[in-house]
Amino acid sequence: MNRWDDVIEVSLPLPFPLKIIKAYLIKGSKGYTVVDTGLHVQDDLDEWDRVSVETGFSWDEVEKIVLTHYHPDHFGLGGTLQRRTGSPVYISRTDFEQARLFFRSDSDQPDVMARFYSEHGLPAEWVEKIPGHLRGFTKWVEPFPDPTWIAAGETIRLGNREYRILHTPGHADGHLSFYDPERQWLIGGDFLLPRITPNISLWPGCDPDPLSSYLNTLERMKDLPVKKVFPSHGPVFQTYRERIEQLQHHHQERLDRMRDWVEEENGTTAVDVCFRIFGENLSVHNLRFALSETLAHLEYMYRRGEIAKEKRAGNWIYLGR
Numbered sequence: 001m002n003r004w005d006d007v008i009e010v011s012l013p014l015p016f017p018l019k020i021i022k023a024y025l026i027k028g029s030k031g032y033t034v035v036d037t038g039l040h041v042q043d044d045l046d047e048w049d050r051v052s053v054e055t056g057f058s059w060d061e062v063e064k065i066v067l068t069h070y071h072p073d074h075f076g077l078g079g080t081l082q083r084r085t086g087s088p089v090y091i092s093r094t095d096f097e098q099a100r101l102f103f104r105s106d107s108d109q110p111d112v113m114a115r116f117y118s119e120h121g122l123p124a125e126w127v128e129k130i131p132g133h134l135r136g137f138t139k140w141v142e143p144f145p146d147p148t149w150i151a152a153g154e155t156i157r158l159g160n161r162e163y164r165i166l167h168t169p170g171h172a173d174g175h176l177s178f179y180d181p182e183r184q185w186l187i188g189g190d191f192l193l194p195r196i197t198p199n200i201s202l203w204p205g206c207d208p209d210p211l212s213s214y215l216n217t218l219e220r221m222k223d224l225p226v227k228k229v230f231p232s233h234g235p236v237f238q239t240y241r242e243r244i245e246q247l248q249h250h251h252q253e254r255l256d257r258m259r260d261w262v263e264e265e266n267g268t269t270a271v272d273v274c275f276r277i278f279g280e281n282l283s284v285h286n287l288r289f290a291l292s293e294t295l296a297h298l299e300y301m302y303r304r305g306e307i308a309k310e311k312r313a314g315n316w317i318y319l320g321r
Helices: 040-053 078-085 093-103 111-120 130-135 208-219 241-267 268-279 284-303
Strands: 007-013 020-028 031-035 063-064 090-091 148-150 155-158 161-167 178-179 185-189 228-231 307-312 317-320
Touching: 007 040, 020 155, 040 063, 063 078, 078 090, 078 130, 090 093, 111 130, 130 284, 155 178, 178 241, 178 317, 208 284, 241 268, 241 284, 241 307, 241 317, 268 284, 268 317, 284 307
Parallel strands: 031 063, 063 090, 090 148, 185 228
Antiparallel strands: 007 020, 020 031, 155 161, 161 178, 178 185, 307 317
8 A cells, every 4th residue: 555645545446357456545633535546345344344344444534535537446336335425425416416327227329329339330249238237336335425526727725725526528428537737646536547548438428529529638638737647547647748649649540450451441341440540359258348449449530530430231331431
């Protein structure tokens, strides 16, 4: 467990390929702030209890819980820890509504997602796995918290310091990051990661051009003076601007490769492009992210007139110009 002044890093295990999420515990004179929570699984509850013993904080000292975005590894224990602490849970309105869209037990989004993937060429044996896979996340996020909304342009006190709230969409539509201008520290959630590229996915009912949103976020955030980034996956790092430029290059390179493939085939599905990039030996979990990321890139090019698309026999086909 690492510590930087008032900020304590908490590593929580995940039962899927990312393996670990980094939450943060921030100490202040009025109590502690929890930033992101992990999943509602016993391993994460046990780790929080271990951290409580090791650091000496008690749950009745937690004054607030802050969530960067709605994805289960960040949001999952929000309601449970709210019940345990009695403290408010802060999140953007957009991301709370998307948590309800994806993970509410009576949502039809899992079936919508299955049809969406089917229209983009996913074989039936994969399509039939999607609804059950998505509904499997519900147990990891219930109970939902009773939220308090926060938004970009506001400030929020984390520990004893005032942080600026920044809207950093792309990975999630309502994703928020938190910036301490005095120390030039950024608690960035999944906005900027040191070792992997944040997943940028096209989902039905969400941002129709998420890659554009993410590239705009990177460009807008590039000149922010940041000395230290506290990410949700990977170690704390200092190469802020360099990492942004690496990610910009990565996405441009991927767009160029996809455009070349679409023009070469002059009639291909998103699934074909996905398997060409990521391979076919994917779990249903990894396939869902790989295909949605592929679609984010293809739709980015389609919306800018760089490639075309048409529907053939119920499937969307991408074409060169």
